[in-house]
Amino acid sequence: MITSLAEVSPEKKASLFQRQFGRFGGCYMPELLLQSLEQLLEDYSRLKDDNSFQEKLKQTLCHYAGRPTPLTEVKRFSQAISGPKVYLKREDLLHTGAHKLNNALGQCLLAQHTGKKRIIAETGAGQHGVATATACAYLGLDCVVYMGEVDIKRQAPNVKKMKLLGADVRSVFNGSATLKDAINEALRDWTNNFENTHYCLGSALGPHPYPQIVEDFQRVIGEEVQKQVIDYGFTQPDLLIACVGGGSNAIGLFAPFLENSQIQMVGVEAGGEGVDTSRHAARFATGRPGVLHGCYTYLLQNEDGQVLPTHSISAGLDYPAVGPHHAQLFEEGRVSYQAVTDKECLQAFRLLAQSEGIIPALESSHALAYLIKIAPQLAKDCRVVVNLSGSGQKDLPQVLPLLEKELS
Amino acid sequence: MNTIEETFHTQRAFVAYFCAGDGGNDYSIEAALALEKGGVNILELGVPFSDPVADGFVIQEAAQRSLSGGTNLSDVLAIAQEIRKQSSIPIILFSYYNPLLQGGEAFYKAASQAGVNGILVVDLPPEEAGTHRLYLERYQLSGIFLVTPSTPSQRLEELGNAGAGFIYYVCRKGTTGVKTDLPSDYEEEIIRLKKYISLPIATGFGISTKEQAARALAGKADGFVVGSAFVRAMGEKASSEELCQLAQSLDPR
Ligand SMILES: Cc1ncc(COP(=O)(O)O)c(C=O)c1O
Numbered sequence: 001m002i003t004s005l006a007e008v009s010p011e012k013k014a015s016l017f018q019r020q021f022g023r024f025g026g027c028y029m030p031e032l033l034l035q036s037l038e039q040l041l042e043d044y045s046r047l048k049d050d051n052s053f054q055e056k057l058k059q060t061l062c063h064y065a066g067r068p069t070p071l072t073e074v075k076r077f078s079q080a081i082s083g084p085k086v087y088l089k090r091e092d093l094l095h096t097g098a099h100k101l102n103n104a105l106g107q108c109l110l111a112q113h114t115g116k117k118r119i120i121a122e123t124g125a126g127q128h129g130v131a132t133a134t135a136c137a138y139l140g141l142d143c144v145v146y147m148g149e150v151d152i153k154r155q156a157p158n159v160k161k162m163k164l165l166g167a168d169v170r171s172v173f174n175g176s177a178t179l180k181d182a183i184n185e186a187l188r189d190w191t192n193n194f195e196n197t198h199y200c201l202g203s204a205l206g207p208h209p210y211p212q213i214v215e216d217f218q219r220v221i222g223e224e225v226q227k228q229v230i231d232y233g234f235t236q237p238d239l240l241i242a243c244v245g246g247g248s249n250a251i252g253l254f255a256p257f258l259e260n261s262q263i264q265m266v267g268v269e270a271g272g273e274g275v276d277t278s279r280h281a282a283r284f285a286t287g288r289p290g291v292l293h294g295c296y297t298y299l300l301q302n303e304d305g306q307v308l309p310t311h312s313i314s315a316g317l318d319y320p321a322v323g324p325h326h327a328q329l330f331e332e333g334r335v336s337y338q339a340v341t342d343k344e345c346l347q348a349f350r351l352l353a354q355s356e357g358i359i360p361a362l363e364s365s366h367a368l369a370y371l372i373k374i375a376p377q378l379a380k381d382c383r384v385v386v387n388l389s390g391s392g393q394k395d396l397p398q399v400l401p402l403l404e405k406e407l408s
Numbered sequence: 409m410n411t412i413e414e415t416f417h418t419q420r421a422f423v424a425y426f427c428a429g430d431g432g433n434d435y436s437i438e439a440a441l442a443l444e445k446g447g448v449n450i451l452e453l454g455v456p457f458s459d460p461v462a463d464g465f466v467i468q469e470a471a472q473r474s475l476s477g478g479t480n481l482s483d484v485l486a487i488a489q490e491i492r493k494q495s496s497i498p499i500i501l502f503s504y505y506n507p508l509l510q511g512g513e514a515f516y517k518a519a520s521q522a523g524v525n526g527i528l529v530v531d532l533p534p535e536e537a538g539t540h541r542l543y544l545e546r547y548q549l550s551g552i553f554l555v556t557p558s559t560p561s562q563r564l565e566e567l568g569n570a571g572a573g574f575i576y577y578v579c580r581k582g583t584t585g586v587k588t589d590l591p592s593d594y595e596e597e598i599i600r601l602k603k604y605i606s607l608p609i610a611t612g613f614g615i616s617t618k619e620q621a622a623r624a625l626a627g628k629a630d631g632f633v634v635g636s637a638f639v640r641a642m643g644e645k646a647s648s649e650e651l652c653q654l655a656q657s658l659d660p661r
Contacts, residue, residue, distance in 0.1 A: 017535040028505055028531050030462045031554045031567075032581060174468055180459065187461045192582040194558075291506045291531070292459060304481045305510030307458040 016041055020212055022331065024324035027207040029294045033187070036194040041209045043114045048216070053113060060105055064138060065095045067102075067220065071228035071385070077355040083375030084239075084382035087232065088358070089225055089253065091389050096131050098361065098390030099221060099249045104131035104200060106217035108139050111198035118142045118197040122186040124151055124179030124245065125316035125363065126158025127390055128202030133167035135200075143167040146185040148177040151315045154398050176309045179245075179319045183293050203246025204323035207294025211324050218252025225385055226256055234383060240265045242387035243366040244337065245281075245316045247323030249389035254335065264336070267326060268370040270312030271339030279311035282339035283322045284330050292320065297327040313342035314362035314395075344369040349392060350403060361390035362399065412498045412525055412550055412573035415449050416608040421574070421631025422621075422659055423610050425452040425502060426638050427470035428487050429479025431645060440491045442648035443638065446655025450610075451491070452528065452633065455484050455503035462504075462530045464585030466636040470643055481511050485522045492523025500526040500552060500573070508540065516543035526550030526573045534570040541570075554578050557597055561604055568605035577601060577611045577629065586636045587614030595627040602628065622660035634658055 016027050016038050027037060047053040061067040069090045078086045091099035104121075111119055119141050123129030129145040136143035145167050152159050152171055162169050175181040183206070190199045204214040229237055240257060242250035244267040257263045272280030280286075283298040290299035292307055300308040300320040312318040329335040340348075345362055348369035353359045360368060367386050378384070392399070415421055424443045428436050440451055456471040456479055463471070488499050501524055508515060508529065519527070526549055532540060534553060544551045550573035555564055557579065568575060577598070580591050591597070594611075601609055611624040612633030624632040634655075641654055 017533070026536055027533065028536055029533065030530050031533065031559060032462075032556045032578060034533060035558045035560070175458065175472070184459050184461050188464070188583050191462070194581065291509055293461070294531070299506075301506065301510065303510065305457075305506040305508075306475060307506075 016208060020208060021324045021328040024295070024297050024327040025208055025211060026296045027294060028291045028296065029207045030191065032191045033194065036190070037207055037209070044110060044209055044213055047110055047113060053109070057106055057109055060109065061102065061220065065101050065105060066093065068224045068228070069093050071225060073232060074356045077352055080351060080355045081372050081375040083371065084378040084380055084384050086371065087229070087237070087383065087385045088388040089221060089385060091221065091249065091387065092358065092360065092364070092391035096127070096134050097393055098127040098131065099218060099252060100128040100131035100202060101134065102220055102252070103202065103214050103217040103248060104128065104135040107198065107200040107213065108132065108135035108141060111141065111200070112139050116196060116198040118144070118193065119200050120144045120146070120186050120189050120197055121200045121202060122146045122179065122182035123202060124182065124318060125314065125361070126151065126155040126162065126394060127316060129162050129167065129169070130158050130165070132200050132202070133162045133165035136167065137165045144189065145169050146172050146182040146189070148172045148179060148182050150177045151179065155315055155394055156397055158394050178310070179315070180292070180307065187293070202248070204248040204251050204325060205246040205293060205295060205297070205321060211295065214248050215251045215255055215325060218248050219255045221249065221252040221387065222254060222256035225253065236260065236263060237383045237385045238264065239382060239384045241268065241367045241371055241384060243268045243317060243363045243389060244322060244326060245319055245363060247326045249387050251323060251325055253385070253387045258334065265334070266370060267335055267337045268366045269337060269339045270314060270317035270366060271341040272311040272313070274341055275339050280339065281310035281312045281318050281320065283320065284337035285339050289327065295324045297324040298322050298330065313345055314366065316361070316363040317366065338370050340366050340369040340373065344373070346399070346402060348372055349399060358388070359392035360388055361392050362395045364389045365392070410496045410498055412450065415498055416574060416630055419449060420625055420661055421450050421608070421610055422448050422655070422661065423450040423452055423612070423631055423633040424448040424638055424655065425454055425633060425635035426642055427454040427456050427467060427474050428484045429456060429474035429477060430470040430639070431642055432477065433483055433487050435642070436487045437490045438648050439642055439651055440497070441494060442651040443655050444495055444497050446652035447659040447661070448497070448655050450498050450500065450631070452500045452502040453484065453488055455481070455501055455507055457504040457507060460504060462583055464583040464636065466586065466640050466643070467584050470639045473643070481507060481515060485518050488519070488524050489522035498525040499523060500528055502528050502530070505529050505532045513543055516547045516549060520547035520549055524549065526552050528552035528554070528576060530554070534567065552576055555601065555605070557581070557591065561600065564601060564604035568607055571607055574608040574610050574631065575605050576633065577609050578613045579611050580613050584613055584635055586616040586640070590620055590623050594623065598627045598629055618658050618660050621658055625660060
């Protein structure tokens with residue numbers, strides 16, 4: 001007879017193993033970390049309903065991080081693509097230049113409230129690393145950031161920033177030396193140090209309760225958009241577009257709108273050199289469900305369940321799995337997931353810079369590139385909100401040589 | 409074939425872990441037989457995985473070597489089957505969940521047919537293991553679960569009831585690897601475990617010397633596990649004689 005442990009003690013472990021996202025999510029973690037995750041769930045559940053904590057977070061986001069971020073109508077860009085009405089949610093203008101700070105501040109405040117003085121984080125593009133290092137400097141916490149060696153090379157400015165902010169940046173050489181390997185290493189650190197350390201996971205993925213925590217901290221993006229569209233004279237957008245790495249900026253924009261079935265949503269993945277090649281990170285195009293980093297979700301893997309190497313021009317999208325809420329939204333058909341290539345991303349990068357004076361992150365450029373592709377099919381009065389998840393400042397050393405080659 | 413239970417009845421267990429396919433299929437088979445000759449009486453055959461979050465550097469490297477060498481799930485089962493032909497030692501697959509999940513029911517069936525006795529999954533808490541346990545039961549495989557120093561007492565009891573064969577005691581925090589000593593409160597911990605768990609208990613994580621193994625057993629564990637020390641030797645292509653001697657040199661029984 002198979003009795004599930006939840007049946008044996010219903011009141012105890014049930015919550016950590018309750019599925020949040022249909023059949024996706026879960027908590028597939030070594031026994032060593034379960035107590036820490038349980039504690040995190042308990043602490044978070046308490047602080048989520050704690051007015052003074054929420055007020056402190058709100059004040060910090062407002063007076064330190066610079067929220068609300070603007071919603072900018074970009075008419076010249078729209079004209080250039082013969083497109084609809086386009087509004088950019090300007091997370092690039094958030095302190096540190098990307099949406100990642102919403103989550104990092106939230107989690108570091110949580111850690112501070114629960115007495116954890118050491119913070120560890122993984123980072124791909126370096127944005128989450130910079131955000132965490134920033135939050136730690138602001139709150140007086142110790143910070144260790146794991147980063148794949150490949151990413152350290154392609155996101156050099158962010159590495160220097162993290163160090164300046166006082167973080168200990170540790171290079172990860174194992175595996176593909178990118179984001180997934182940085183997460184592996186952060187998890188290993190956590191199993192050694194969970195008593196005094198909070199793992200500040202950077203995207204809406206990983207074991208429960210992380211996907212929920214990160215989504216909740218990023219939800220502010222969509223909530224602001226709900227209010228800001230009114231200034232432009234309408235009550236709701238028709239289409240939302242965001243890039244999807246782990247999925248935090250996308251779910252942050254989408255979440256408050258999910259109930260409204262009139263609003264269409266597209267998540268854009270990294271098509272790399274094409275989804276028909278082996279060099280991409282389009283989980284929904286060629287992946288299938290599996291377990292990585294503690295959750296059951298869409299995953300790029302071979303027949304044996306070995307995780308496949310990925311490729312994207314943008315470090316922040318270069319990850320073989322995707323947040324479990326997106327897996328659910330994909331299967332329910334609520335959100336459509338599309339891929340654009342490195343090349344399309346670069347074109348969008350340049351077009352936004354030249355038509356609007358805004359340099360988008362390579363990650364965010366994927367969302368723009370998809371809009372460029374479908375623009376001709378959209379009605380001129382269609383109102384599209386694109387999440388400009390971050391600034392392209394960090395990408396210049398990588399992108400400028402590529403663009404120069406193309407321009408000459 | 410000896411069952412896990414019989415093995416613990418006869419003698420305290422010396423469990424050896426190594427990563428299947430590291431150095432080639434034939435080398436894995438030779439190594440298993442050599443370790444048995446050196447006193448090992450339960451074998452944990454590691455299924456190499458691309459993202460082994462619970463493992464330290466030594467086993468990470470071995471998994472990567474094995475996968476780069478082309479080891480797949482059928483190779484792992486072929487290795488188990490060949491060992492089974494030549495030996496009656498209990499074989500436990502030590503795996504991460506995703507390969508098993510992708511292998512599905514067919515994999516459990518094939519594992520059972522190959523002569524595997526049990527499966528231990530590092531990243532699969534029993535609460536997530538409904539399907540896994542169904543297949544274990546269907547193909548008469550033992551489900552080995554892990555407990556740790558931070559596992560609360562009530563949960564020890566639950567895990568003890570959920571498991572079969574033996575309980576793997578991860579005696580310290582952190583990842584696998586070679587450490588210099590057992591934690592200072594090791595003996596008290598075993599007493600705590602024994603209060604709640606009736607299955608035999610094998611202590612592992614970081615044991616790499618005879619002294620540590622002796623203390624693991626003297627503290628009243630029913631067995632001890634050596635992993636990284638063997639994996640390291642195999643990474644240096646230790647011969648059968650060397651592996652046999654290494655096992656003997658670590659065995660305090
Ligand atoms: C600017 C920016 N956008 C998007 C992402 C992708 O992450 P997510 O999908 O969690 O938003 C990153 C990740 O580093 C990023 O830096």
